[in-house]
Amino acid sequence: MERIDAYPFYVEPFHVDFTGRIFLGVLGNHLLNAAGNHSQKRGWGIGALNETKHTWVLSRLSIEMMEMPRQYEHCEVRTWVESVMKLFTNRNFAILSAEGKPLGYARSVWAMIDMETRKPCDLLTLYDGDILRYIVPEEENVCPIEGHGRFRFREPKLIRTIDTYYSDVDINGHINSIKYIEHILDLFPRHRFEQGGIRRFEIAYKSESYLGDRLSFYEQVISDKETDIEVRKNEGDVVCQAKVCFK
Amino acid sequence: MERIDAYPFYVEPFHVDFTGRIFLGVLGNHLLNAAGNHSQKRGWGIGALNETKHTWVLSRLSIEMMEMPRQYEHCEVRTWVESVMKLFTNRNFAILSAEGKPLGYARSVWAMIDMETRKPCDLLTLYDGDILRYIVPEEENVCPIEGHGRFRFREPKLIRTIDTYYSDVDINGHINSIKYIEHILDLFPRHRFEQGGIRRFEIAYKSESYLGDRLSFYEQVISDKETDIEVRKNEGDVVCQAKVCFK
Numbered sequence: 313m314e315r316i317d318a319y320p321f322y323v324e325p326f327h328v329d330f331t332g333r334i335f336l337g338v339l340g341n342h343l344l345n346a347a348g349n350h351s352q353k354r355g356w357g358i359g360a361l362n363e364t365k366h367t368w369v370l371s372r373l374s375i376e377m378m379e380m381p382r383q384y385e386h387c388e389v390r391t392w393v394e395s396v397m398k399l400f401t402n403r404n405f406a407i408l409s410a411e412g413k414p415l416g417y418a419r420s421v422w423a424m425i426d427m428e429t430r431k432p433c434d435l436l437t438l439y440d441g442d443i444l445r446y447i448v449p450e451e452e453n454v455c456p457i458e459g460h461g462r463f464r465f466r467e468p469k470l471i472r473t474i475d476t477y478y479s480d481v482d483i484n485g486h487i488n489s490i491k492y493i494e495h496i497l498d499l500f501p502r503h504r505f506e507q508g509g510i511r512r513f514e515i516a517y518k519s520e521s522y523l524g525d526r527l528s529f530y531e532q533v534i535s536d537k538e539t540d541i542e543v544r545k546n547e548g549d550v551v552c553q554a555k556v557c558f559k
Numbered sequence: 560m561e562r563i564d565a566y567p568f569y570v571e572p573f574h575v576d577f578t579g580r581i582f583l584g585v586l587g588n589h590l591l592n593a594a595g596n597h598s599q600k601r602g603w604g605i606g607a608l609n610e611t612k613h614t615w616v617l618s619r620l621s622i623e624m625m626e627m628p629r630q631y632e633h634c635e636v637r638t639w640v641e642s643v644m645k646l647f648t649n650r651n652f653a654i655l656s657a658e659g660k661p662l663g664y665a666r667s668v669w670a671m672i673d674m675e676t677r678k679p680c681d682l683l684t685l686y687d688g689d690i691l692r693y694i695v696p697e698e699e700n701v702c703p704i705e706g707h708g709r710f711r712f713r714e715p716k717l718i719r720t721i722d723t724y725y726s727d728v729d730i731n732g733h734i735n736s737i738k739y740i741e742h743i744l745d746l747f748p749r750h751r752f753e754q755g756g757i758r759r760f761e762i763a764y765k766s767e768s769y770l771g772d773r774l775s776f777y778e779q780v781i782s783d784k785e786t787d788i789e790v791r792k793n794e795g796d797v798v799c800q801a802k803v804c805f806k
Contacts, residue, residue, distance in 0.1 A: 325595060326588050326737055330728050330770070337726065341573050348572060383730060477745035478752060479584065481577050483630060490573055498724035502770055505725060523577070523749055 313354060315448045316392040319346035323385045331505060333380035336513055337493040340373065343405050343418055344489070346389040350403075354446060356439055365427045366438070370420060370489055371400065374514040376457040377407070377416030386410045392448045394455070399423055399432045401443065404455040417457045460514060463553040465542050468530035472499060476525050487521045487551075496541050496554050499529055508559030511537075515554040521545040560601060562695045563639040566593035570632045578752060580627035583760055584740040587620065590652050590665055591736070593636040597650075601693060603686055612674045613685070617667060617736055618647065621761040623704040624654070624663030633657045639695045641702070646670055646679045648690065651702040664704045707761060710800040712789050715777035719746060723772050734768045734798075743788050743801050746776055755806030758784075762801040768792040 319342065327338040351357045351368065381387045387409055394402040405418040424433045435443060474495065482488035493515065521527060530542040537558050543551045566589065574585040598604045598615065628634045634656055641649040652665040671680045682690060721742065729735035740762065768774060772792045779787040784805050790798045 324588070324592055326591065326729060326735055328730050329725065330730060330732050332730050335726065341571070344573065345571055478576065478747065478749070479582065479741045479745050482573060483575050483577060483579050485577050488573055494726045498726050500725065502725070 313446075315446050316390055316452065317346065317350040317353070319349055319389040319391065321387055321389065323381045323383050323387065325383060328383040329505060330502075331509060332383050333509060334382070335494070336375065336380075336497060336510055337490045339377075339381070339407070340375065340493050341490050342389055343373070343375070343391070343407075343420070344370070346391045346405065347403055347420065347422075350391050354442070356443060366424050366433055367427050369423050369425050370517055371423055372421035372460045372514070372516050373418065373489075374420075374457070374460050374512070375416065375418040376512040377510065379409075379415045380509055381407070381409070381415060387415065392452070393443060393446045394419075394453050395447060396435050396443055398434050398436055401435055404453065406454065417455045419455060419457065419460060421460065457512075460516070461555065463516060463540060463542070463555070465530065465532055465540065465553070468532040468540070468542055470528055471531045472529045474527050474529075476521065476523055476527060478523070481523045485522055487523075487525065487527075489515075489517060492517075492543060492552050492554075495527065496529070496543070496556065499531065499541065500539075500556070504558055510556065511559045512557040513554065515552055517552045518550045519545075521551045527551065560693075562693050563637055563699065564593065564597040564600070566596055566636040566638065568634055568636065570628045570630050570634065572630060575630040576752060577749075578756060579630050580756055581629070582741070583622065583627075583744060583757055584737045586624075586628070586654070587622065587740050588737050589636055590620070590622070590638070590654075590667070591617070593638045593652065594650055594667065594669075597638050601689070603690060613671050613680055614674055616670050616672050617764055618670055619668035619707045619761070619763050620665065620736075621667075621704065621707050621759070622663065622665040623759040624757065626662045627756055628654070628656070628662060634662065639699070640690060640693045641666075641700050642694060643682050643690055645681050645683050648682055651700065653701065664702045666702060666704065666707060668707065704759075707763070708802060710763060710787060710789070710802070712777065712779055712787065712800070715779040715787070715789055717775055718778045719776045721774050721776075723768065723770055723774060725770070728770045732769055734770075734772065734774075736762075736764060739764075739790060739799050739801075742774065743776070743790070743803065746778065746788065747786075747803070751805055757803065758806045759804040760801065762799055764799050765797045766792075768798045774798065 321342045390406045403420045407416045480491045525545045532540040541554045568589045637653045654663045727738045777789040788801045
C-alpha cells in the first residue's frame with residue numbers, strides 16, 4: 313500500500329465564514345478524517361484498535377495556510393507518517409487545490425493509549441511495528457512549515473468563560489478537538505478575520521474536558537498579529553493551549 | 560431531468576453526539592446541501608440566481624426521524640418539490656439508509672427574494688415558471704410526517720442568553736440556520752438525549768440576526784416530551800421559533 317493518502321473534500325456553503333473561506337475548524341475536521349482514514353486503511357485505525365482496546369489521541373496540531381479554500385472549491389488533503397517514536401508519531405498534511413496547488417500544510421502529533429488504563433502504548437512494537445513501514449522517505453516528506461512551538465504563559469488575562477453543552481461533545485463524552493478551535497477563534501473580533509484571515513494556528517491538547525465543564529480562556533498577546541490562548545476547565549487544569557497568527 | 564434527486568452522505572466521527580448518532584444540525588446541513596444541489600442542477604440555484612440578484616430563503620424546516628443515522632453509516636437524502644405557490648415552495652426530503660430503508664423525513668418551505676429590495680419574488684413566473692415542471696406527481700410525494708405546526712407562545716420563560724461570534728455567521732453575515740438548531744438543542748440537559756434522542760424538530764425562521772447580536776432563548780414546556788423555544792435578538796425581534804420533541 314502507498315505511504316501517502318489523498319482525501320478529497322468539497323467546501324460546502326455552510327462551512328465557510330463571512331469572508332467566503334472555509335472555517336479553520338472545518339478544515340481541521342477534514343485533516344482528522346484524512347488521518348483516521350489513513351490509519352484505518354492500514355489496519356491501525358480506531359475500529360481495529362478498539363478490538364484491542366487502543367485508541368489514537370491527538371496531542372498537537374499546527375496548520376499553516378498560504379490560502380484558505382473558498383466556498384464551492386474541490387480540494388484534497390494528503391497525509392502521511394513523518395516519523396515514529398516510542399510514544400508518539402508525527403503525521404504531516406498538505407492541503408491542495410483541485411489543480412494540485414499547495415494551499416497550506418499541517419503537522420500533528422499523536423499518541424496511542426490503552427483505553428482501560430489510559431496509559432500510552434509503545435508504537436515501535438504495537439502490531440509488530442507495522443506503522444514503521446509507512447514512514448515516508450525524506451524526499452517525500454514535503455511539509456515546509458515550522459514545527460510545533462513551545463507555549464510559555466506569564467500571567468495571561470482571562471477574557472471569556474463559557475459553559476459546555478450537548479453540541480460540544482463527541483462520542484467519547486469529551487469536548488471535541490475541533491470545538492476548542494471554534495471557541496478559540498470566537499474570541500477574536502470580526503475585523504481580525506477581515507484583514508486576510510489566519511496564517512497559522514497551533515494547538516496543544518493537554519487534558520480532556522467533559523459536558524458541563526466550564527471553560528475559561530486566557531489571552532496573552534504576543535504581537536498585533538499573534539495571540540496565545542490558554543484554556544482551563546473549572547478554574548483548574550489546563551485543557552489546551554493555542555497560538556493564533558493572523559496575516 | 561428527474562424530479563427527485565439523491566444526495567449521499569457519510570456520518571463522520573466528529574459529526575455524531577455522545578450517543579453515536581448524527582447531530583441534528585449536521586443532518587440539517589445535509590438536507591440544505593441536498594436542496595441547494597437540487598435547485599442548482601435545474602438552473603435555479605444560488606449561483607444562477609445571484610446573477611439575477613435573487614436568493615432562496617429558508618422559512619420552515621420540520622424533521623422527523625424514526626432512527627438517527629449512526630457513526631460511519633452511508634446514507635442518502637432524497638429531495639423534491641412538493642408544491643409551488645406564488646411566494647413559497649414546499650420541498651420535501653426522505654433520509655434513507657444504505658439499504659434504502661427510510662430513517663426519517665423532512666418538510667421545508669422556501670421563499671425567493673430579490674437581494675436588493677429583500678422583497679419576495681413570484682415563483683410562478685420566475686424563469687418562466689420552470690420550477691413548476693419539477694413538482695412531483697402525488698404518488699411520488701412520499702413524506703408521511705405532519706406538516707409544520709403553528710407556534711403560540713404565552714409568557715415563555717427566559718432560560719438562556721448568549722452572544723454570537725465568528726463561528727455563528729455564514730457568508731452573508733447572518734447567523735446561520737444550522738447554528739440556531741445547535742444553540743436550541745444545547746438548551747437541553749444530557750439526560751434528554753440519553754433517552755432515545757429527538758423524534759421531531761420544527762423550526763420557523765422569522766428574521767435575520769447578525770454577528771454580535773445577543774440571542775435570548777425562551778422556553779415553553781408543552782409536555783414532558785415536547786418543548787417550544789422562541790429565540791429573540793437584543794431583547795426585541797423574534798428570530799426563530801422551534802419545537803423539540805423527544806422520544
